[in-house]
Amino acid sequence: MSKDIILETHDLKKYFKIKGGRVVKAVDGVSIQVERGKTLGLAGESGCGKSTLGRTLIRIYEPSGGAITLNGKDVSGKSTKRFRQELARSIQMIFQDPYACLNPRMTVSQIISEGWDLNRDIHMTPAEKKERVLGLLQTVGLNKEHANRFPHEFSGGQRQRIGIARALSMHPELIICDEPISALDVSIQAQVMNLLLNLQREQQLSYIFVAHDLSMVRYISDTVAVMYLGSIMEYASNGELYGHPQHPYTKALFSAIPVANPKTEKKRNRIQLEGEIPSPINAPKGCKFCTRCPYAKPVCHEKPPALKECAPGHLVACHLVNE
Amino acid sequence: MDEKLNVKDIDLRNLDDTLFEKDDSAYADADKLNRPSVTYWSDAWRRFRGNKVAMVSAVILVLVIFMAVFQPMASPYTYDEQDLFAINQGPSSEHWFGTDELGRDIFVRCWEGARVSLLIAFVVAVLNGTIGILYGGIAGYFGGLADNVMMRFCELIASIPQMLWVVLLILIMRPGIFPIIIAIAATGWIGTARLFRGQVFSLKESEFVMASRTMGAGSIWIILKHLLPNAMSPIIISMANVIPGAIFSEAFLSYIGLGVPLPTASWGILASDGANKLLSYPYQLFFPSLLICITMLCFNLMGDGLRDALDPRMRQ
């Protein structure tokens, strides 16, 4: 069964050097695959590296190691301005904070057409630009009177839609959604999620959906990778992961998600995790999760487990499961 | 339930049937924008207008500038015209501010002096702003070693009080209007540079800058299109405060004898002359000082008003 893979990473790393010669291993050897027209969800808590991974893929950060292939071609080389402009036509990003992702001094129209304005290879007449901008506004559910307004006149949900229109302006194949709904109210989140799904269906878009809201990740993803301190702990299709989680961290994570149902909530048996997430500067030597895992054995503190298949298409990095 | 009914005395049973017909006209307009379009600047202007103190200061300053430009042209006296029969006279209907020891009309000298002082102050502000933005922008945007070196250089210069630098530079060059401008601006840009660098530093990590990068934007595009427009407000406010500082510096220089050369009048010269005669003819010091004070105060108050008007945190 051959899958149409649009983006793949092999052992991708992103390390940050900080004062004192120490290193933050934000992304520590991650290998993922994104199928065309499908969504890969990245789930995890703070410090797990999901946002950094997204930003490294789009070259806001340069990778420290490993490879990225886009449509079969290796794109992990040095990013010149030319390279970045080309990459911009394939991969785009939607950001978390709708109040910070739009330049307050630019009109909506200028924001959306920025990609065309700064790219030397794109030549459009002003009339064409205007038409395209209006078309994009309509696609995201806004209308033409919004084109000459400024970001501060819009609500959070509307701003996020402007951000989506901006990303779409480049006709990308893959959009990295970096916590696009965390800053929005619940009723507005649904608006944006529906829009994203419709766009995916209509335009065959692929998504990498990064979020800490696991119920939304579950809703939109086809495959999900659970990350912890820069490494993938578990990776499976949506149904398989939520139905049969194998990794102790995944199980703990799922048991901690609040569910909007009082009867379920009051009856739950929560898996209590000891302590807090260690700092990415002092990640544990063996399995990253060993300091908090209720089942940790000596081997877990020594050797990091490899990501191995425990069921078809279901990968887990855990000594206990892979025995 | 002892909840008060919000529909006060209306008898619920007898409400008209038509009230309960479906009405989703509002629903259709759910996404409309209600308030009229306001740009950042028009909103800031509105707020500034509402600030009475700032508006009054601005009006007074306009008056001062107006007088400085036009009064010497319209005056029956010139600033260096001596009338030895009318020395040291107090304010009168012929000489509104009186005359000095050489019989010169102090009123016209005040406004002539205003030209000089204000010219110096404005040019200093422009120079400060330009050099500051360039220097601070480069340091802030590129960061790292360049930023380190550039900022340490600033600190070196700033470790010596500005007035000392000014005096030193004037002693090296000969006193004159342009040497004074250069001397004051030579170290004054540091404050602006620091301010702008700080702005650039924080803004360059903003999500909208990141978004621009993902579109393929290069450094110059980002600096011009994103950083500069958003970092301007603190600069403008700072300029409004640089001007009174420059006025004061010039006055101080003139006071200690390093100011504009005679016979040019400036507020500092006038104050200096007047101070010598404080006990016998106090009005000769009073009027120039009054003008200096009012102008400086108005610039400062207007600067405060600008800050309130332009500061995005006041929104909402």
Added chain:
Amino acid sequence: MSRRNENILLDVRNISFSFRTYAGEVQAVRGVSFRLERGKSLGIVGESGCGKSVTAKSIVGLNTPEPRGFLKDGEIWFEGNDLAKFSDRQMRKIRAREIRMIFQDPMTSLNPTMPVGKQIMEGILKYGDKTKQEAKKITLDTLAMAGIPSPEDRFKQYPHEFSGGMRQRAMIALAMAVNPKLLIADEPTTALDVTIQAQILDLIKEIQKKYHTSVIMITHDLGVVANIADDIAVMYAGKVVEYGAAEDIFEHPAHPYTWGVLQSIPPEDTSSREPLRPILGTPPDLFDPPEGCPFAARCPYAMKACTSLYPPVYTQTGESHWASCWLYHQKAMPAVNPITEEEVAKHE
């Protein structure tokens, strides 16, 4: 002032709170009423801007120094006193001993320049009658209760030496050291990771059980409220639109806004990937709140009455469950409750 029910700790009656800004009066809270019994918890849910935070802060008088806020109307009955009439000084005492508050950002209550233990001790000694030694012991006990390991060491540390989740616990310790009757939690877990959030919520529940403290939990997260609240008040645009026991609100919600919110959450079974049902539009401008029901502009069931008159309260089947919606008037058009899929029952 009706029957004095000894079990009612807090009785908020029709409070309205506004802020005077350069652009006019913002009516943040418009006629909110609810009751809280001893030892029970109330969840106040709503989107940003609905007034839930302002309501909570009004109870303890924390709004007034800020941009010219003022309590326009209403009474706040707490242990036989109307807090709305209290002076600043009296309110300070209440805030110190009786009603404590915790926030989303622990650094709003923790002084960064003082060791944590000292801060907690100060809180105990002020207005209280304990000796220093007693206060120290209580501090250590409270730190331990809040789940902070090695309290003796942590006692001397500064807030910045605590990690995120620990700081939250320290803030809870600070609040609980004086054993208040009421704990108000304003979005305490919104900024926390899911696993830490679960720990903190469990801690608050433990506190409630152990000390018989009443809790008001303010949040926008329905999952949190399902976990911790006995009763729920749903707020929208400065008003409480629905109120009832947690089970009633989730299983038999009565107000269209509540329906909208429940429908926009992804379902537990995601295999069908049906589109979520969002609520269109955005909350109204609080400078000029609409005449009738504030939700009318976004409500698919709106009738003419909704835009001109604010609907009265209609009780629902659950005890103390009510909603303000014209759909329950006998003349209203027929409608089906999308959550229960039952016909909306009209009232006489």
